[in-house]
Amino acid sequence: MAHITYVEANGQSTTIDLADGWSLMQGATTSGIEGIIGECGGSCACATCHCYVDDFLAGVLPPPSQGELDMLENVVAERRPNSRLACQIRASAALDGGVITLPECQE
Amino acid sequence: MTAAMTTPGIVIVGAGQAGVQTAEALRAGGYTGRITLLGDEPHGPYHRPPLSKAWLAGEMDAAQLVLRAPEMLARKGIELRTGVTVRRIDRATRTLQLADGGTLPYSGLVLATGATPRALPLPGADAEGVLPLRSRADASAIAGRMATCVAQDRPVVVIGGGFIGLEVAATARKKGARVTVLEAAPRLLGRVLAPVLSDWYADLHRRHGVRLVFDAQVAGIEADAGGVHGVRLADGSVLPAGLVVVGIGVAANDVLAREAGLACERGIVVDACGRTSDPAIVAAGDCTARRLPDGSLLRLESVQNATEQGKSAAAALLGQERPFTTTPWFWSDQYDRKLQMAGLSAGADAWAVRGDMAAGGFSVYHFQGERLLAVDSVNAARDHLQARKLLDAGLSPTPWQAGDVAFDLGQLLKA
Numbered sequence: 001m002a003h004i005t006y007v008e009a010n011g012q013s014t015t016i017d018l019a020d021g022w023s024l025m026q027g028a029t030t031s032g033i034e035g036i037i038g039e040c041g042g043s044c045a046c047a048t049c050h051c052y053v054d055d056f057l058a059g060v061l062p063p064p065s066q067g068e069l070d071m072l073e074n075v076v077a078e079r080r081p082n083s084r085l086a087c088q089i090r091a092s093a094a095l096d097g098g099v100i101t102l103p104e105c106q107e
Numbered sequence: 108m109t110a111a112m113t114t115p116g117i118v119i120v121g122a123g124q125a126g127v128q129t130a131e132a133l134r135a136g137g138y139t140g141r142i143t144l145l146g147d148e149p150h151g152p153y154h155r156p157p158l159s160k161a162w163l164a165g166e167m168d169a170a171q172l173v174l175r176a177p178e179m180l181a182r183k184g185i186e187l188r189t190g191v192t193v194r195r196i197d198r199a200t201r202t203l204q205l206a207d208g209g210t211l212p213y214s215g216l217v218l219a220t221g222a223t224p225r226a227l228p229l230p231g232a233d234a235e236g237v238l239p240l241r242s243r244a245d246a247s248a249i250a251g252r253m254a255t256c257v258a259q260d261r262p263v264v265v266i267g268g269g270f271i272g273l274e275v276a277a278t279a280r281k282k283g284a285r286v287t288v289l290e291a292a293p294r295l296l297g298r299v300l301a302p303v304l305s306d307w308y309a310d311l312h313r314r315h316g317v318r319l320v321f322d323a324q325v326a327g328i329e330a331d332a333g334g335v336h337g338v339r340l341a342d343g344s345v346l347p348a349g350l351v352v353v354g355i356g357v358a359a360n361d362v363l364a365r366e367a368g369l370a371c372e373r374g375i376v377v378d379a380c381g382r383t384s385d386p387a388i389v390a391a392g393d394c395t396a397r398r399l400p401d402g403s404l405l406r407l408e409s410v411q412n413a414t415e416q417g418k419s420a421a422a423a424l425l426g427q428e429r430p431f432t433t434t435p436w437f438w439s440d441q442y443d444r445k446l447q448m449a450g451l452s453a454g455a456d457a458w459a460v461r462g463d464m465a466a467g468g469f470s471v472y473h474f475q476g477e478r479l480l481a482v483d484s485v486n487a488a489r490d491h492l493q494a495r496k497l498l499d500a501g502l503s504p505t506p507w508q509a510g511d512v513a514f515d516l517g518q519l520l521k522a
Contacts, residue, residue: 023171026170026171026173029179030170030173032176032182039410039414040156041155041156041157043160043438043440044488045445045447046410066468067445067486070492071488071492073492074492
């Protein structure tokens, strides 16, 4: 279980509890958080769940796979060093307290 | 209540990817009237792509499959009604007749009715344990039967070596089932992939322990009170089977449209903006067949088609032109390989391979003469994304350039 805070582009902040194994994309789309689309259902195929992770998450997350890095080249909003795809991040206790910020647009 | 709320508003038939996309695009486009989203399944919108993979493998629960939370739809003023079947469209009065006897008026109508798996036209095809894969319920039924097969060491037979069949085969192997794939053609995915990639996928499945039978002619299903127990081939032989998954394509759900007199041909005929032959009705997703400028029809079954046509259809109802003309793309996950396809390969007469097929990350470029038609990438997302840009821009590398990893294809985009 992890408490994850999503900060939407308009500044609205929502914290949800994510069960272990859930992706941060699934947490957003099922909780009604705007700003994450996840068109492909979490297959790392569409790059519409782009997010910016905070320093804490950046420190504890495993690095992105080559496939995720390649897809990040196709995000619509600005790509930053802390850009990730929310569908590729799986919740666990290690991520508890993490904050992700969502870009203004996904497509 | 505003004036807009007193009109019937827009009714969307079908709560899958295309229907949800259209509803959200209508709101994003400034539509303030009523939006009613009708789904015929008991549950709300869900992601279909994982059904043949993580869902079938039991790695996801129902909540994780949700496409949009009902409260998210409600917040946008999208009224979701589940378990609703539409019987008839009365275009003269702009009214839907529902299966429960009720009626529903509309000022604009969106048909996002999806597609239905083709049934095996053979004796015994309705036996218990002979299953298609389209809906969440289908996938759950397959998963249940597959678990029994694994526990009893009974084989799984997949009829059809297309994407659905091969993804099911890969998942079944992952779960420890014995798997045979029967394909009527001489190779896998023959209408889509270049021969070299068909062969590569055949090798991949064989290495994972799948038995492949090509040129297979299925003659019937053998079943008893316990359901299916075998698949009979034309030569009289019988393959034992505790589960038969049928993946031989789908047919567009265009009956409602056809009975209402809309133009239909292998699907509801739409233009690039999702418009049907009735100005008050648009259509999106797997139920459609798009009329191209040259008069031919294009049927696509994909997430991208559902979402892009959904956006186009919403715009059309709002009186705007938003044609969907970008390069089609698709993907398929089998084992640890992600196949990403850009463009349409029909008519290709030459191919170039970029990268090392033995190492795993590579792409196959389809050409017709000197013109690039499509690119299929395996664990090579960068090639795939670049291919979409090249095809969108109408740019072609030469086959020699495509096959030479030392040649930077990105420079064509900068020219």
